[in-house]
Amino acid sequence: MAAVISGLGGALPADVVTNDDLCRTLDSTHEWIETRTGISERRMVAKGQSTRDLAVAAGARALKSAGRDAVDAVVVATTSADRLCPAVAPEVAHELGLGTVPAYDLTSACSGFLYGLASAVGHIASGVADSVLFIGAEAFTTMVNPEDRATAPIFGDGAGAVVLRRGTPDEPGAVGPFDLGSDGSLADLLAIPAGGSRQRSATGGPVAGPVPTEDWYLHMEGRPLYVQAVERMAASSRAVLDRVGWSVRDVDVFAGHQANVRIVRAVAEELELPEERVAVNIGRVGNTLAASVPLLLLDAAVNGRLVPGNRVLLSAFGAGLSWGSTVLTWPELRVEEVV
Ligand code: UT7
Numbered sequence: 001m002a003a004v005i006s007g008l009g010g011a012l013p014a015d016v017v018t019n020d021d022l023c024r025t026l027d028s029t030h031e032w033i034e035t036r037t038g039i040s041e042r043r044m045v046a047k048g049q050s051t052r053d054l055a056v057a058a059g060a061r062a063l064k065s066a067g068r069d070a071v072d073a074v075v076v077a078t079t080s081a082d083r084l085c086p087a088v089a090p091e092v093a094h095e096l097g098l099g100t101v102p103a104y105d106l107t108s109a110c111s112g113f114l115y116g117l118a119s120a121v122g123h124i125a126s127g128v129a130d131s132v133l134f135i136g137a138e139a140f141t142t143m144v145n146p147e148d149r150a151t152a153p154i155f156g157d158g159a160g161a162v163v164l165r166r167g168t169p170d171e172p173g174a175v176g177p178f179d180l181g182s183d184g185s186l187a188d189l190l191a192i193p194a195g196g197s198r199q200r201s202a203t204g205g206p207v208a209g210p211v212p213t214e215d216w217y218l219h220m221e222g223r224p225l226y227v228q229a230v231e232r233m234a235a236s237s238r239a240v241l242d243r244v245g246w247s248v249r250d251v252d253v254f255a256g257h258q259a260n261v262r263i264v265r266a267v268a269e270e271l272e273l274p275e276e277r278v279a280v281n282i283g284r285v286g287n288t289l290a291a292s293v294p295l296l297l298l299d300a301a302v303n304g305r306l307v308p309g310n311r312v313l314l315s316a317f318g319a320g321l322s323w324g325s326t327v328l329t330w331p332e333l334r335v336e337e338v339v
Pocket residue numbers: 027028029032033036037110149150153190221222223225226229258259260263287317318319
């Protein structure tokens with residue numbers, strides 16, 4: 001028994017924000033951003049648009065791709081849910097007309113797609129569900145200080161979704177095994193200090209006292225994170241390849257979390273994976289956290305970079321710290337370009 005990917009869809013907000021657009025109010029340049037990150041433009045939610053809207057759009061396309069109008073459960077990986085409470089997944093399930101199925105969020109930042117996929121696969125493996133809609137969705141630009149040049153150029157909004165169904169391990173699209181890990185001793189390297197129970201309880205009551213404005217936004221220590229990202233994704237990739245019995249030469253496409261094109265290339269170099277086997281789409285979308293890997297897979301599938309039968313290595317790293325990797329053989333899927 002295995003969980004098999006039978007549908008894939010994505011969604012991006014309409015608003016394209018170029019580096020030059022950002023640099024009108026940010027102390028940076030297009031050249032710096034493109035050279036240091038590989039990003040030329042990203043999408044950002046418009047006023048009134050939220051993670052739920054992106055998740056619903058991507059979820060609808062994944063269901064269409066799978067040719068289904070019902071699933072047994074909905075899981076949303078997001079670190080930018082519409083509200084601190086409740087989870088966004090029940091609303092997403094409702095908006096998609098999926099009724100009263102179990103639905104919950106999972107917060108694992110940039111490794112959200114790998115953690116969420118493992119969780120969705122677990123529902124099928126345990127017999128809790130025969131099919132799961134799993135969505136990575138983020139409007140994370142709302143969590144970033146637009147005046148902070150360390151973070152503002154990096155993130156973008158979007159959503160990517162897969163439908164999983166019960167199948168057999170030898171089928172194309174069968175997901176797994178996984179390697180997952182975390183290191184909470186480095187949690188402060190990437191964090192939003194305010195808004196959670198730690199900050200609230202410090203005031204002795206439910207209403208927050210004065211909080212420095214910057215604490216409502218993401219804090220990021222770029223350099224140490226960069227080193228961790230390369231080391232963790234490379235080690236995790238090796239671990240999962242060992243587990244499945246593939247060598248690096250068996251990998252046709254490396255779909256690594258799009259944090260920074262230099263990180264993706266450095267991981268590939270560590271693994272001795274040639275550049276032509278490395279999927280990259282960060283230039284147009286930036287770092288979309290939990291939506292990054294499914295949007296990358298969709299982009300590669302639409303562009304013919306990823307074809308049925310390809311052996312794919314998926315790996316991600318992010319806040320927590322947390323990381324994860326898995327493998328699959330690419331299945332026949334109906335895919336629609338995200339515009
Ligand atoms: O998604 C998973 C979690 N996130 C990550 O894994 C992010 C990992 N880190 C990175 O991708 C990179 O560290 C960054 C893209 C964030 C930064 O790139 P970097 O090459 O590590 O730059 P840096 O922070 O070492 O800064 C180099 C210089 C500094 O100036 P000095 O001290 O050399 O004079 C910065 O002040 O670049 C300066 N700088 C900028 N200049 C123009 C930093 N940000 C900017 C900017 N525009 N936006």
